[in-house]
Amino acid sequence: MKILSNGSAYGLRALLYLAAKGDTREFVSIGEISEQLDISFHFLTKVLQSLSQKDILVSYRGPNGGVALARAPETIRLSEVVLILEGEDYFEKCLLGLPGCGDQAPCPMHYRWKHWKASIRSEFESTTLADLKEPELLKHLRWAT
Amino acid sequence: MKILSNGSAYGLRALLYLAAKGDTREFVSIGEISEQLDISFHFLTKVLQSLSQKDILVSYRGPNGGVALARAPETIRLSEVVLILEGEDYFEKCLLGLPGCGDQAPCPMHYRWKHWKASIRSEFESTTLADLKEPELLKHLRWAT
DNA sequence: TTGTTTTAAGATTTAATAGTCTGAAAACTG
DNA sequence: CAGTTTTCAGACTATTAAATCTTAAAACAA
Ligand code: SF4
Ligand code: SF4
Numbered sequence: 001m002k003i004l005s006n007g008s009a010y011g012l013r014a015l016l017y018l019a020a021k022g023d024t025r026e027f028v029s030i031g032e033i034s035e036q037l038d039i040s041f042h043f044l045t046k047v048l049q050s051l052s053q054k055d056i057l058v059s060y061r062g063p064n065g066g067v068a069l070a071r072a073p074e075t076i077r078l079s080e081v082v083l084i085l086e087g088e089d090y091f092e093k094c095l096l097g098l099p100g101c102g103d104q105a106p107c108p109m110h111y112r113w114k115h116w117k118a119s120i121r122s123e124f125e126s127t128t129l130a131d132l133k134e135p136e137l138l139k140h141l142r143w144a145t
Numbered sequence: 146m147k148i149l150s151n152g153s154a155y156g157l158r159a160l161l162y163l164a165a166k167g168d169t170r171e172f173v174s175i176g177e178i179s180e181q182l183d184i185s186f187h188f189l190t191k192v193l194q195s196l197s198q199k200d201i202l203v204s205y206r207g208p209n210g211g212v213a214l215a216r217a218p219e220t221i222r223l224s225e226v227v228l229i230l231e232g233e234d235y236f237e238k239c240l241l242g243l244p245g246c247g248d249q250a251p252c253p254m255h256y257r258w259k260h261w262k263a264s265i266r267s268e269f270e271s272t273t274l275a276d277l278k279e280p281e282l283l284k285h286l287r288w289a290t
Numbered sequence: 291t292t293g294t295t296t297t298a299a300g301a302t303t304t305a306a307t308a309g310t311c312t313g314a315a316a317a318c319t320g
Numbered sequence: 321c322a323g324t325t326t327t328c329a330g331a332c333t334a335t336t337a338a339a340t341c342t343t344a345a346a347a348c349a350a
């Protein structure tokens with residue numbers, strides 16, 4: 001049961017790493033992040049690029065360059081990130097991946113599915129990076145986020 | 146947000162179709178199922194084969210052959226089917242797809258994730274084919290399950 | 291200016307999922 | 321028996337996701 005692609009997971013981990021570095025609004029190189037989190041540098045670069053294009057990150061080239069959160073962690077919702085990385089239709093997709101149905105034509109799983117999805121969606125929408133960056137938990141970021 | 150592969154979704158739809166056909170323990174050809182549910186015949190055949198090997202379906206070759214539920218719908222839990230089609234580690238997998246962590250080394254998402262997963266898992270484990278086969282809902286099986 | 295560090299952009303390769311096809315083997319029909 | 325219908329087994333192809341590689345562009349440093 002995997003609800004996020006690798007790319008989204010990498011993106012979230014990187015954002016949490018940045019949030020954990022504290023409020024110093026310095027740029028952190030993607031090299032450092034990829035090394036600390038043990039993620040392929042090139043792949044992570046691509047993922048973070050799409051976050052840079054969407055006002056989640058700002059980036060800066062050259063020595064001492066890197067990426068930084070574009071906004072305060074309190075204002076970056078997990079749902080935003082996921083919608084960018086998984087596609088805007090992320091929460092529209094069905095349990096069974098089928099189009100053309102819904103409340104008017106519910107399948108046997110419909111109401112259960114709808115309930116689960118709403119619950120997860122609401123958590124994603126109400127949780128920000130700041131909510132997740134307790135230092136205690138972030139110790140395990142390498143393996144765990 | 147898709148939590149099942151196409152193959153699993155097809156397998157579940159086919160099982161619900163069989164359950165909906167009623168208690169007549171006749172064999173239903175895969176051709177009929179694939180046609181009614183608009184699923185590739187050959188692909189569905191492969192999916193149903195793995196269910197036949199695991200005591201979910203029984204199959205019979207030749208004219209008037211096909212597949213039938215191996216047990217009463219009341220005894221076939223969704224979790225069984227999903228574990229067969231997605232792999233036994235389905236409920237072990239993490240939100241972020243990472244190994245080597247858990248309660249001892251929780252990541253920032255761990256407890257939320259654990260809660261969601263437990264809820265969905267428990268629904269899959271406590272729901273049987275019989276619970277889903279209300280005729281009202283099964284009208285829409287073609288598009289909707 | 292020349293060289294170094296870093297992100298940007300996109301082509302390319304690899305791996306996993308999804309789907310197709312072929313040739314059997316089992317069971318029936320006449 | 322020969323011919324038909326069906327599942328079985330596995331090779332094959334296609335599509336998508338994941339990861340890698342290459343070249344450029346921006347920024348700095350000496
Ligand atoms: S009816 Fe609901 S659960 Fe069923 S396939 Fe459609 S959207 Fe999904
Ligand atoms: S700590 Fe929990 S949520 Fe985080 S990566 Fe590990 S299993 Fe997943």
